[in-house]
Amino acid sequence: MSQVTVTNGPATPPVQPTRLFRSPVASLSSKGANELENSEENSLKELTEYVFATMEKEFCFDVVNKPGRKTVCTCLHDLGEQINDDEVDDCAKALFLFCKLEFAERKRIVKEWIRSGLAAQLMFQGQQRETSTRVFLFPGSTTRLICRNALCQLIGYGKKSWKSIVELVKSGNDPVHGLKGKTGNKLNAKSQGLMHEFFKDMQQYALPRATKIVRTQMVDGVNTLVELREEEKDTIELPSSMTKRGLYNRFIGGLGWKIQWDNKGRLLKKTEMGEEQKHPARQEKTLMMRMPLRRL
Ligand SMILES: [Zn+2]
Incomplete structure (x- = not known):
C-alpha cells in the first residue's frame, strides 16, 4: 500500500501587513459644514488623540506602495519626541480646517503639498535617505518635516488618492471630482422623487429671471415689449x-x-x-x- 505524503504549510504564517490606523479626517471630511461646526470640540479631541497615537508607533507604515508594511522611516516617532503639546494641538486644528474644506479644495491643498515635496526631493537628491524622504510639512507647522507615508496617515489618504494626485502634479492638470457630471453616490431615490415633486409644484410661483428680461422700447415710445432671450427661456426663478x-x-x-x-x-x-x-x-x-x- 502506497503511503500518502501530506505536505504541511510553513510552521508559522507569513507576517501580515499591519492594519493601518484610520485617520478621523476621512470620516470628518464627509460630514456637512454645520455638523462639523457643532462637533468642533469633540472632533479636535479625536484628532489630537489620533496624532499622538500615530507618533507612538516606532516606524512609519507604508501607505503608498505596499499599504501596511513597516518602513524604515521613523519621522513621526522622532517628531513625537521633539514637539510639545501645543504643536500637536496646532496639527489637530490644521487637520480640522482641512476637513472643513470642500472636496476640490482639499485636493488642491494636497496637490500643493506634493508639489513642494517633490521640488524639495529634487534639491535633496544624493543626500542621505532620511533627508530626501522627509520633505512634506507636518500639518499645522511651517518647519517640521515628515515623509509621505506619515502625511497620508495624518490626512487619511490611501494609496489610490495619493497616487492620483501625484499624477496630476506630474501632468500639470487640476483635480476633477470623480463624479463630475454624474449622479452622486449618496443619492436617495425616494428623497429625489419627493424633491422632484416638490419643485414641480413650486414652479407655479416662478417667473423668468428678472435680470434676463429684455425690454424693447417700441418706436412710438409708448408701448413696451417684454421679450426673453432665446437661450434663457428654460430658466425660471422663485x-x-x-x-x-x-x-x-x-x-x-x-x-x-x-x-x-x-x-x-x-x-x-x-x-x-x-x-x-x-x-x-x-x-x-x-x-x-x-x-x-x-x-x-
Ligand atoms: Zn516617516
Whole structure:
C-alpha cells in the first residue's frame, strides 16, 4: 500500500501587513459644514488623540506602495519626541480646517503639498535617505518635516488618492471630482422623487429671471415689449421672498415634520407634527400665511 505524503504549510504564517490606523479626517471630511461646526470640540479631541497615537508607533507604515508594511522611516516617532503639546494641538486644528474644506479644495491643498515635496526631493537628491524622504510639512507647522507615508496617515489618504494626485502634479492638470457630471453616490431615490415633486409644484410661483428680461422700447415710445432671450427661456426663478431655509421648511412641513433652527442656521429640534397638522390643505394654508408671496 502506497503511503500518502501530506505536505504541511510553513510552521508559522507569513507576517501580515499591519492594519493601518484610520485617520478621523476621512470620516470628518464627509460630514456637512454645520455638523462639523457643532462637533468642533469633540472632533479636535479625536484628532489630537489620533496624532499622538500615530507618533507612538516606532516606524512609519507604508501607505503608498505596499499599504501596511513597516518602513524604515521613523519621522513621526522622532517628531513625537521633539514637539510639545501645543504643536500637536496646532496639527489637530490644521487637520480640522482641512476637513472643513470642500472636496476640490482639499485636493488642491494636497496637490500643493506634493508639489513642494517633490521640488524639495529634487534639491535633496544624493543626500542621505532620511533627508530626501522627509520633505512634506507636518500639518499645522511651517518647519517640521515628515515623509509621505506619515502625511497620508495624518490626512487619511490611501494609496489610490495619493497616487492620483501625484499624477496630476506630474501632468500639470487640476483635480476633477470623480463624479463630475454624474449622479452622486449618496443619492436617495425616494428623497429625489419627493424633491422632484416638490419643485414641480413650486414652479407655479416662478417667473423668468428678472435680470434676463429684455425690454424693447417700441418706436412710438409708448408701448413696451417684454421679450426673453432665446437661450434663457428654460430658466425660471422663485420670488426672492422664498429663502432656501423657507423652502426647506415648506418641503419638510409637507412631509409632516417641523424643524427649528437657531439664528446661525444650526438644527435645534425636529418634531413630527400631529395628524391634523399633517393634513395637506391645512399645511398649505399655514405655509402660505407664513410665506407671503411678493407681488410680481
Ligand atoms: Zn516617516
